[in-house]
Amino acid sequence: MPRAATSRRTFSSYRDKGLTIIGVHTPELDPERNIENVRREVAALGIRYPVITDNDFATWSAYRVEAWPTMFVLDKSGRIRWMHVGEGAYDEAEQTIQRLLAEDEKQSSNTIEANTPEKIEMTDKVVKSEQEWQKELSSDQYYVLRQAGTERAFTGAYWDNHEPGVYHCAACALALFSSKTKFDSGTGWPSFYAPISEANIIKNTDSTLGMVRTEIKCRRCGSHLGHVFDDGPAPTGLRYCMNSAALKFEKEK
Numbered sequence: 001m002p003r004a005a006t007s008r009r010t011f012s013s014y015r016d017k018g019l020t021i022i023g024v025h026t027p028e029l030d031p032e033r034n035i036e037n038v039r040r041e042v043a044a045l046g047i048r049y050p051v052i053t054d055n056d057f058a059t060w061s062a063y064r065v066e067a068w069p070t071m072f073v074l075d076k077s078g079r080i081r082w083m084h085v086g087e088g089a090y091d092e093a094e095q096t097i098q099r100l101l102a103e104d105e106k107q108s109s110n111t112i113e114a115n116t117p118e119k120i121e122m123t124d125k126v127v128k129s130e131q132e133w134q135k136e137l138s139s140d141q142y143y144v145l146r147q148a149g150t151e152r153a154f155t156g157a158y159w160d161n162h163e164p165g166v167y168h169c170a171a172c173a174l175a176l177f178s179s180k181t182k183f184d185s186g187t188g189w190p191s192f193y194a195p196i197s198e199a200n201i202i203k204n205t206d207s208t209l210g211m212v213r214t215e216i217k218c219r220r221c222g223s224h225l226g227h228v229f230d231d232g233p234a235p236t237g238l239r240y241c242m243n244s245a246a247l248k249f250e251k252e253k
């Protein structure tokens with residue numbers, strides 16, 4: 001936290017040029033979980049930018065931070081463009097910020113995930129009882145989302161959908177995949193080579209059915225979506241094999 005004050009001096013001059021600085025406080029010791037203690041420290045250090053408390057380690061896990069201080073520079077569309085663990089590298093951070101601020105709209109729309117709502121959504125968690133889920137979801141949706149079931153291949157609504165748009169979680173509506181990263185995998189399940197944001201999904205090791213697979217869950221509500229395999233196309237080489245029943249497609253207007 002004291003170091004954050006150092007970086008504030010360096011970067012606050014870009015505030016009116018479009019740079020937003022947000023501090024995230026993940027507690028190490030129990031007293032740091034108390035918001036009043038955090039508030040006092042923030043005031044004592046003269047920090048003016050907003051500081052988010054991350055008591056349940058959601059941000060820490062979403063960004064896969066393993067040490068602190070860690071600094072991330074995100075571009076306008078929410079993608080991580082630079083990160084640094086530890087002290088220093090202020091010059092490099094400053095150069096990155098200047099470069100991103102200079103990027104025009106045209107340049108940033110040439111990137112893969114351009115024009116998708118790919119904000120790193122650090123949304124509040126959606127927690128419901130299984131009874132509530134059962135009431136809200138259809139039986140197919142409930143079987144996939146809440147019981148980690150798999151729909152039969154070539155039976156879902158989206159494996160052959162080629163319309164432009166965004167695929168949301170069918171349980172909590174969090175944006176998960178864009179049609180821009182969808183490809184024909186031949187498997188009979190909707191397949192994508194990347195999520196809209198890594199921060200919107202959870203990857204879990206799944207060793208059911210006698211094989212080790214990586215399960216994909218929705219970050220916001222914890223519902224099962226499908227699995228990811230490493231036999232996908234460029235640029236990631238990944239194949240996110242999803243269930244249509246876990247998704248709700250919203251056509252681009």
Ligand SMILES: [Zn+2]
Nearest residue numbers: 169172218221
């Ligand atoms: Zn969800």
